[in-house]
Amino acid sequence: MSKAKQKGSVSLEAVIVFPIVMVILITLISMALSLYIDLDVQNQSAVVANQMQIVMQEDYNDMTFINRGMRSIILEQWGNHALKKNLTLPNSLKSVSSITSFIGNDGVFIWRIHYTYNLPFYNKESTLVIPITGLLAGDDVTGEEPVVYVTRTGKRYHRNDCHHLSKSKIPMPLSEAKKEGYTPCKNCKPDSGN
Numbered sequence: 001m002s003k004a005k006q007k008g009s010v011s012l013e014a015v016i017v018f019p020i021v022m023v024i025l026i027t028l029i030s031m032a033l034s035l036y037i038d039l040d041v042q043n044q045s046a047v048v049a050n051q052m053q054i055v056m057q058e059d060y061n062d063m064t065f066i067n068r069g070m071r072s073i074i075l076e077q078w079g080n081h082a083l084k085k086n087l088t089l090p091n092s093l094k095s096v097s098s099i100t101s102f103i104g105n106d107g108v109f110i111w112r113i114h115y116t117y118n119l120p121f122y123n124k125e126s127t128l129v130i131p132i133t134g135l136l137a138g139d140d141v142t143g144e145e146p147v148v149y150v151t152r153t154g155k156r157y158h159r160n161d162c163h164h165l166s167k168s169k170i171p172m173p174l175s176e177a178k179k180e181g182y183t184p185c186k187n188c189k190p191d192s193g194n
Contacts, residue, residue, distance in 0.1 A: 023121070030122035037092055037117055042128060044086040045113055048079050049132050052111075075109055075132075076101045083113065093117045108132065108147075110171050127152065129170050146174045148190050150182055162188035 052075060076098035084096055094116045101112050113128040148157035152168040157177040162185055172180075174190075184191045 027121045030119040033092070033119055034117075034122055034124055037089060038124075038126065040088050041083070041093075041113070041115055041126075044088075045079075045083055045111075045128060045130055047086060048082045049111065049130050051082060052079055052109075053132055072101055072109065076111065079111055080113070092119075108171075112170070127170075131171060146190075147171050148174050148177050148182075150177060155182060156185045157182040157190055158185045159188040159190045162190075164188070 080096055080098055084093070087093065096113065096115045098112055098114065101110055109132040111130045111132060113130070114126070115128070116125045117123070148171075149160060149162070149165055150157050150170050150172055151165065152170065154164065156164070157172065157174070158164055164185060164187065172182075
């Protein structure tokens with residue numbers, strides 16, 4: 001009778017442990033796939049950013065009649081399309097979009113890529129910020145407006161070297177930061193001009 005109890009005990013333990021091991025295994029595979037997807041998005045967006053620079057430099061003379069806001073939208077749409085096309089696992093992403101991308105007065109296009117994906121036991125939403133320099137001239141590109149930095153969750157704008165920017169650092173023209181309701185950081189004092 002003791003052998004029968006032992007056999008039943010092993011079967012019961014196997015029934016309990018197997019699903020737990022499977023959940024852990026699927027979670028680990030999802031996390032590894034998540035890292036792969038994030039790296040793929042980062043690498044391919046860098047490739048697309050380089051292509052974007054070349055395309056816009058070549059086409060700039062043909063686009064001088066288009067205002068800055070419209071050029072920003074064109075860049076966003078072209079970049080998002082090219083990014084989706086270049087990804088190794090394009091079907092893994094639920095959505096890829098740009099949010100509040102802009103062309104600053106210094107001629108730098110700030111491409112903000114927002115992407116989401118769902119994996120078993122693991123969902124992720126992320127934003128990648130890529131500055132693309134040297135794209136545009138004219139159209140009131142003066143280099144006079146200062147660029148400040150905001151975080152994903154904060155309500156203040158900062159200087160480039162502020163310690164509050166350790167987790168996220170999103171460049172934004174000062175006028176846009178003020179317009180969106182951000183206030184200056186009390187530590188780095190971005191409005192002081194020093």
